[in-house]
Amino acid sequence: MTDTTSNAPVDRARAAELTAVGRFLKATELDTRxxxxxxxxxxxxVGLHLLSGGLFLTPRNLWNLSVQTSSVAIMATGMVLVIVMRNIDLSVGSVEGVVGMIMGVAQAEFLIRVMGMQLGNPWLWVVALAIGVVLGLVIGALQGFIIAYLEVPAFIVTLGGLLIWRGAAWWITSGRTVAPLDATFQLMGGGPAGSIGATWSWILGLVACAGVIAMLLNGRVQRQRFKFPLRPVWAEIFLGVMTCVAILGAVKVANSYPWPAGVVSKYAAANNIPIPEGGLFIAHGIAIPVLMAVAVGLIMTFVTNRTRFGRYVFAIGGNPEAANLAGINTRWVTMKVFMIMGVLAAIAAAISSARLNAATNSLGTLDELLVIAAAVIGGTSLAGGSGTVVGAMLGALLMQSLQSGMVLLGLDTPLQNIVVGLVLVVAVWLDTMYRKRV
Structure with missing residues (x-):
């Protein structure tokens, strides 16, 4: 006969602990995934920091990681909509490459030689960026039209696009690299000049915290207005404090990374600033591409959660037949999703080429893998109907963290690709298991 009385207090304590965790998650309404x-x-x-001998969690590496993540995170926000609708876009990396090449040629050759614009013209980067965005929109519209109205599977259309646009990027310049790019255009790539500095970073961080508090208060007022259940006050305070700590912590890290000594010397000489004996510390602050990624994330979150178009996308992904019977123009919505994806690929192309100060034929190579992996790891289901923009951006940060860490560890590129592929497979498997449990 088994004595169960001795295990009873342990079981009760474990049940109480699980109940406490459940109550905490229910009160704060945090997503467990x-x-x-x-x-x-x-x-x-933490693992990469230990394996790299303390090099990963440094302000320099984290700042570079944020810049490197920006372009993938921007495209991942659009990939969420594509996958939610049960489609896929394998061409985003090639679209990024061809658009980046067109913008490079526009700045270095077309606008200067043909249109007569001079280097340093304040409109040069604006026109080049506009050309890239329009081209991305047209490419997305073309692929979306073929998918939605000609009913060719998205896998085939975008697989063809992967080959076509990559070949077009090479054909435009016969394989040569186009450089340099406009100085103002380069600011979108980060660097000492492509950052907003310590003061503006703190101001922006405080404004963001104020926005978080205002959002929480407004959400509580709206819940009271429509008589929805309210979160406990302590839960609201906890969410606000933790979010503000994360924001201000990110600002602190960005402000802890100084300009290189050579850049500081040139800046001090140009502005007649004496350099003290211990050196002059000038912080980078938040990089412009990171601000662009955050802005895109906020806009895409608003589009998915607060607009009729966003609701249509999720309705189509949940049940295309029911959405069609409900009167939703599923073809036009599908085409618009791919148009948005094209525009986001163009923005990512601008950031990537500006960071390199050149348009190369390798731009965007294998980025489609990273973007799809980021969306899936972030909780976007390949079965359609569910996904979040914030999750996809976190997925992009995770994927880029793996790549950055593997570079610090000195792993070869083929091994890096193996790891990324394994992570993608595991993410899909976990998604499948999660859906079965739900």
Whole structure:
């Protein structure tokens, strides 16, 4: 006969603990999958920091990681909509490459030689960026039209696009690299000049915290107005404090990374600033491409959660037949999703080429893998109907963290690709298991 009385207090304590965790999650309304992804990201960061001998979690590496993540994160926000609608876009990396090449040629050759614009013209980068965005929109519209109205599967259309646009990028310049790019255009790539500095970073961080508090207060007022259940006050305070700590912590890290000594010397000489004996510390602050990625993330979150178009996208992904019977123009919505994806690929192309100060034929190579992996890891289901923009951006940060860490560890590129592929497979498997449990 088994004595179960001795295990009873342990079982009751464990049940009480689980109940406490459940109550906490219910009160704060935190997404368990999102918490799991944040936890996995922190584990990866700590592991890579230890394996790299303390090089990963440094202001310099984290600042560079944020810049490197920006272009993938921007495209991942659009990939969420594509996958939610049960489609796929394998061409985003090639679209990024051909658009980047067109913008490079526009700045270095077409606008100067043909249109007569001079280097340093304040409109040069604006026109080049506009050309890239329009081209991305046209490419997305073309692929979306073929998918939606000619009913060719998205896998085939975008697989063809992967080959076509990559070949077009090479054909435009016969394989040569186009450089240099306009100085103002380069600011979108980050660097000492492509950052907003310490003061503006703190101001922006405080404004963001104020926005978070205002959003929480407004959400509570709206819940009271429509008689929805309210979160406990302590839960609201907890969410506000933790979010503000994360924002201000990110600002602190960005402001801890100084300009290189050579750049500081040139800046001090140009502005007649004496350099003290210990050196002159000038912080980078938040990089412009990171601000662009955050802006895109906010806009795409608003589009998906607060607009009729966003609701249509999720309705189509959940049940295309029912959405069609409900009167939703599923073809036009599908075409618009791919148009948005094209525009986001163009913005990513601008950031990537500006960071390199050149348009190369390798621009965007294999980025489609990173973008799809980021969306899937972020909780976007390949079965359609569910996904979040914030999750996809966190997924992009996780994927880029792995790549950055593997570079610090000196792993070869083929091995890096193996790891990324394995992570993608595991992410899809976890998504499948999660859907079965739900």
């Amino acid at each position: 999102m918490l799991g992804m944040v936890a996995a990201l922190l584990v990866i960061w």
